[in-house]
Amino acid sequence: MQADVAIIGAGPAGLAAAAHLGLMGVKNIVVLEREPEPGGIPRHCGHSPFGMREFRRVLGGAAYARRLATRAEAAGARIHCNTTVIALHPGPELDLTGPGGAERLSARVVLLATGTRESSRVQRMIGGQKPGGILTTGALQGMVHLNHQRPFRRPVILGTELVSFSALLTCRQAGIRPVAMIEPGARVVARAGAAVLPLLLGVPVMRETRITEILGRDRVEGVVIDGPGGPREIAADGVLLTGAFRSEATLMAAAGMTLDPRTTGPEIDVFGRLAEPGYFAAGNLLRPVETAGMCWASGRRVADAIAVHLTGGLPCPAQGLSLRIDAPAIRYALPQILFPAGPGFHKSIQLRVSRPVSGELRLSQGGGLIARQPIRALPERRITLPIPRKLGEGPLSLDIEEDA
Amino acid sequence: MAQGVFDVAVVGAGVVGCAIARRFAIDGARVLILERAHDVLDGASKGNSAILHTGFDAPEGSLELDCIRAGYAEYREIHARMNLPLDPCGALVLAWAEEQQAALPGLMVQAAANGVGDVEMLDRAALLALEPQLAPDVRAGFRVPGEALIDPWSAAHAYLYQAIQHGAELLLRAELLTAERQADRWRLHTSAGSIEAGLVVNAAGLWGDHVERILTGESWFQIRPRKGQFILYDKPAAALAGHILLPVPTKLTKGVVVCRTIFGNLLVGPTAEEQEDREDASVVPATLEALRQTGETILPALAGQEVTAFYAGLRPASEEKAYRIRADLERGLVTVGGIRSTGLSAALGIAQHVARLAGRAPGVARDWPEMPVLAQDGARDWQAPGNGGIVCHCELVTRREIAAALEGPAPAQSLAGLKRRTRVTMGRCQGFYCSAELARLTEGRFTQPILAGAVDHAG
Ligand SMILES: Cc1cc2nc3c(=O)[nH]c(=O)nc-3n(C[C@H](O)[C@H](O)[C@H](O)COP(=O)(O)OP(=O)(O)OC[C@H]3O[C@@H](n4cnc5c(N)ncnc54)[C@H](O)[C@@H]3O)c2cc1C
Ligand SMILES: Cc1cc2nc3c(=O)[nH]c(=O)nc-3n(C[C@H](O)[C@H](O)[C@H](O)COP(=O)(O)OP(=O)(O)OC[C@H]3O[C@@H](n4cnc5c(N)ncnc54)[C@H](O)[C@@H]3O)c2cc1C
Numbered sequence: 100m101q102a103d104v105a106i107i108g109a110g111p112a113g114l115a116a117a118a119h120l121g122l123m124g125v126k127n128i129v130v131l132e133r134e135p136e137p138g139g140i141p142r143h144c145g146h147s148p149f150g151m152r153e154f155r156r157v158l159g160g161a162a163y164a165r166r167l168a169t170r171a172e173a174a175g176a177r178i179h180c181n182t183t184v185i186a187l188h189p190g191p192e193l194d195l196t197g198p199g200g201a202e203r204l205s206a207r208v209v210l211l212a213t214g215t216r217e218s219s220r221v222q223r224m225i226g227g228q229k230p231g232g233i234l235t236t237g238a239l240q241g242m243v244h245l246n247h248q249r250p251f252r253r254p255v256i257l258g259t260e261l262v263s264f265s266a267l268l269t270c271r272q273a274g275i276r277p278v279a280m281i282e283p284g285a286r287v288v289a290r291a292g293a294a295v296l297p298l299l300l301g302v303p304v305m306r307e308t309r310i311t312e313i314l315g316r317d318r319v320e321g322v323v324i325d326g327p328g329g330p331r332e333i334a335a336d337g338v339l340l341t342g343a344f345r346s347e348a349t350l351m352a353a354a355g356m357t358l359d360p361r362t363t364g365p366e367i368d369v370f371g372r373l374a375e376p377g378y379f380a381a382g383n384l385l386r387p388v389e390t391a392g393m394c395w396a397s398g399r400r401v402a403d404a405i406a407v408h409l410t411g412g413l414p415c416p417a418q419g420l421s422l423r424i425d426a427p428a429i430r431y432a433l434p435q436i437l438f439p440a441g442p443g444f445h446k447s448i449q450l451r452v453s454r455p456v457s458g459e460l461r462l463s464q465g466g467g468l469i470a471r472q473p474i475r476a477l478p479e480r481r482i483t484l485p486i487p488r489k490l491g492e493g494p495l496s497l498d499i500e501e502d503a
Numbered sequence: 504m505a506q507g508v509f510d511v512a513v514v515g516a517g518v519v520g521c522a523i524a525r526r527f528a529i530d531g532a533r534v535l536i537l538e539r540a541h542d543v544l545d546g547a548s549k550g551n552s553a554i555l556h557t558g559f560d561a562p563e564g565s566l567e568l569d570c571i572r573a574g575y576a577e578y579r580e581i582h583a584r585m586n587l588p589l590d591p592c593g594a595l596v597l598a599w600a601e602e603q604q605a606a607l608p609g610l611m612v613q614a615a616a617n618g619v620g621d622v623e624m625l626d627r628a629a630l631l632a633l634e635p636q637l638a639p640d641v642r643a644g645f646r647v648p649g650e651a652l653i654d655p656w657s658a659a660h661a662y663l664y665q666a667i668q669h670g671a672e673l674l675l676r677a678e679l680l681t682a683e684r685q686a687d688r689w690r691l692h693t694s695a696g697s698i699e700a701g702l703v704v705n706a707a708g709l710w711g712d713h714v715e716r717i718l719t720g721e722s723w724f725q726i727r728p729r730k731g732q733f734i735l736y737d738k739p740a741a742a743l744a745g746h747i748l749l750p751v752p753t754k755l756t757k758g759v760v761v762c763r764t765i766f767g768n769l770l771v772g773p774t775a776e777e778q779e780d781r782e783d784a785s786v787v788p789a790t791l792e793a794l795r796q797t798g799e800t801i802l803p804a805l806a807g808q809e810v811t812a813f814y815a816g817l818r819p820a821s822e823e824k825a826y827r828i829r830a831d832l833e834r835g836l837v838t839v840g841g842i843r844s845t846g847l848s849a850a851l852g853i854a855q856h857v858a859r860l861a862g863r864a865p866g867v868a869r870d871w872p873e874m875p876v877l878a879q880d881g882a883r884d885w886q887a888p889g890n891g892g893i894v895c896h897c898e899l900v901t902r903r904e905i906a907a908a909l910e911g912p913a914p915a916q917s918l919a920g921l922k923r924r925t926r927v928t929m930g931r932c933q934g935f936y937c938s939a940e941l942a943r944l945t946e947g948r949f950t951q952p953i954l955a956g957a958v959d960h961a962g
Contacts, residue, residue, distance in 0.1 A: 135892065181892035185899070196886060198889075200886065217935055219933035224791070226788045229784070229786075231919075234934070235935045242938070245943070248946070250954050311788075312785070
């Protein structure tokens with residue numbers, strides 16, 4: 100198979116890029132999707148709101164996913180479902196396997212838009228036995244919204260991110276009554292609006308509490324938690340692990356591409372390019388984790404860059420300047436590579452902090468301050484710092500001068 | 504089902520029971536396998552290091568050594584006919600401390616005495632040339648070329664399937680509860696009904712002494728479960744070690760191994776922890792952390808590698824080191840107990856020994872099961888057309904492979920059983936992507952369903 104642009108992943112980012120490229124007149128766009136249907140994560144998000152930015156109306160996840168796919172196809176992109184990309188090679192070339200077996204695809208551009216997943220129990224270092232009934236939100240939503248199944252009735256929920264409350268809603272829809280929400284940190288992570296949900300639904304939220312052990316041989320029978328009151332057992336028939344997102348960057352790791360340990364995703368420049376010639380990336384693969392609308396916008400941005408790239412118009416990657424992070428409170432920042440000519444299609448640096456901070460965010464180059472802005476932020480807030488119109492030469496550093 | 508008098512009833516479908524059932528069935532006996540769990544391989548055989556041992560460090564002159572040697576030879580002879588993998592990577596026995604180095608010559612003499620004559624002493628430079636990622640302060644070691652990696656579950660399933668091809672019957676959720684010996688036969692009362700058999704083989708692993716008491720009123724050995732915890736690293740880590748790395752045991756690294764798996768991961772473990780409980784294979788974060796550090800002292804580049812899974816297995820050790828195998832033909836009983844930490848390697852050899860004890864003349868196999876190829880470097884189903892698409896994206900398990908595991912001579916009866924047959928959910932995402940699809944594909948198929956209630960449809 101051959102393509103001008105091969106897009107891996109038919110989620111909001113990949114489909115937005117496909118549609119946008121098609122409208123810009125790029126021919127021969129293929130989208131490779133390993134699931135039986137296009138749409139990515141929203142396919143199994145039963146609830147609203149999706150689509151405000153994209154379609155100017157509020158849609159449920161499944162309807163939103165269908166619309167994105169229809170739009171991409173209407174723009175001329177071909178979506179191949181049940182098609183898994185197995186390996187990335189220079190070229191770019193891809194090994195893939197689909198209904199017809201294994202094959203090679205070569206493309207002028209490959210866009211990686213493989214999204215994000217939630218951390219497993221292993222990555223969270225939860226001890227105990229290995230019974231059935233331990234799920235992530237993604238798995239639960241698939242069971243409830245795609246299969247109309249109910250895996251448990253009285254689970255504990257670990258995490259209080261936005262997705263944790265989405266999980267809570269899914270539980271409610273399926274008649275599942277969580278026993279408690281458990282948060283290792285001192286405060287509920289998601290914004291205030293969502294945080295009243297458990298109160299409304301009568302689910303206790305336990306802060307500064309960890310799940311240390313899962314009990315039960317065949318099915319979950321309970322968990323041991325350790326919190327302000329010391330360790331104790333609570334009965335539950337499931338464990339719902341929510342959030343703690345990580346990039347689905349396996350293909351890149353296997354191909355020896357550089358991953359950013361802070362984002363767990365690939366390193367990109369202001370054009371969404373990777374160091375490997377012909378490779379671009381977009382969407383939640385880039386970092387944990389933004390809404391579907393943001394990923395859609397990121398797909399459009401990278402499509403603009405790809406269109407310019409196809410005509411040879413992007414600056415040479417060798418001119419790139421890496422952005423060093425010097426403040427311990429900055430969890431991640433991207434793009435990781437900037438250019439002397441200033442912003443590309445990523446107009447600003449996007450970052451998040453790992454704890455509440457207030458002070459001044461500073462971008463400097465070769466010791467001189469080139470951009471600054473006040474910052475007062477909690478970990479769940481996305482912060483953007485516009486990239487100056489023109490940068491000089493020399494190493495870039497991002498720092499926070501915190502208020503005393 | 505299970506009508507008439509069986510020649511042999513094997514209690515326990517672990518790897519040892521499956522191998523014994525295979526041997527008797529091929530030899531022409533009418534065999535019944537009783538297993539109390541929902542699916543086979545649910546006891547000691549569910550988690551181990553998956554090494555096919557040569558026996559180089561087994562106790563000299565022991566029955567264990569004989570069984571390992573015979574089992575090793577038979578596996579090598581038959582594996583290709585059943586599509587079972589074998590990675591002949593060899594092992595390096597390694598010394599970092601002086602105390603460890605001092606033990607090397609003795610271990611080499613023991614290897615030679617055990618019939619493993621092809622071991623070779625290596626100095627630091629030679630070791631680092633073979634394994635560039637080894638911690639460079641390694642002092643010396645020796646290579647055991649015959650040590651190999653296998654698929655611990657496919658092997659046992661193959662023995663079981665071949666037994667069934669030769670007429671054996673498998674009874675699941677059939678816990679042996681009580682038994683009477685009447686003249687020349689046993690009446691065995693199980694949770695799935697009563698059956699009759701001439702000979703009973705007790706291969707109940709972690710419950711061996713318990714079953715011995717059910718059969719004879721007493722037990723001549725006591726099971727002392729010994730837990731072994733493991734860390735399983737994601738596939739990129741497998742590039743760090745070619746050989747099985749076996750540090751000479753010390754107080755600190757008591758038998759901890761670093762090696763690849765046939766599925767392309769890298770494991771570090773096991774620990775050795777005595778416990779009372781025969782079922783609780785809990786993992787303990789603090790222990791895993793210590794294990795991780797041990798692994799990093801052997802292979803420093805393990806630091807920062809992604810971990811895919813933690814697991815633990817329980818060794819059916821007894822109060823003595825030796826295998827507890829004994830035949831009392833008068834009573835129609837062969838006991839195969841205490842198959843502690845080498846049962847995967849020895850299973851086929853134990854089966855030969857047990858058949859000899861029972862006085863059976865060796866038969867010749869008529870049929871050979873063709874096992875699915877699950878090894879990382881094998882010709883996997885995802886590469887072939889018509890596979891129905893991939894369901895488990897991390898381990899690249901296809902719809903066709905799952906369908907096959909739900910059919911066949913002993914269909915999977917639980918998610919755990921399906922994992923062992925296909926590898927679904929065993930990869931890095933641990934079920935994030937495929938759990939929902941698996942719940943759909945297996946609905947109504949398992950006696951132990953994925954969902955809490957068998958048919959539990961939400962509104
Ligand atoms: C459980 C969960 C719930 C969420 N809920 C919400 C919500 O309610 N609202 C919201 O706005 N956001 C939600 N999100 C965030 C979600 O990540 C974004 O909404 C959005 O889906 C990200 O878009 P994407 O295109 O980057 O990736 P995805 O939507 O994740 O799409 C990636 C696609 O790539 C495919 N793919 C991956 N690897 C391969 C490969 N090797 N070969 C072929 N195809 C491949 C995947 O199958 C998938 O379809 C949720 C995320 C999760 C995990
Ligand atoms: C951590 C660890 C690492 C190991 N590494 C290796 C290795 O690298 N190489 C190697 O060769 N070996 C290894 N081993 C050893 C090997 O796994 C064991 O020797 C082997 O699995 C023992 O199998 P078994 O069939 O005797 O017991 P089990 O697998 O325990 O089988 C016994 C079966 O009997 C059933 N049962 C019990 N009671 C009843 C009853 N009343 N009625 C009916 N059924 C009953 C149980 O449910 C069980 O399925 C390792 C073991 C461990 C734990």
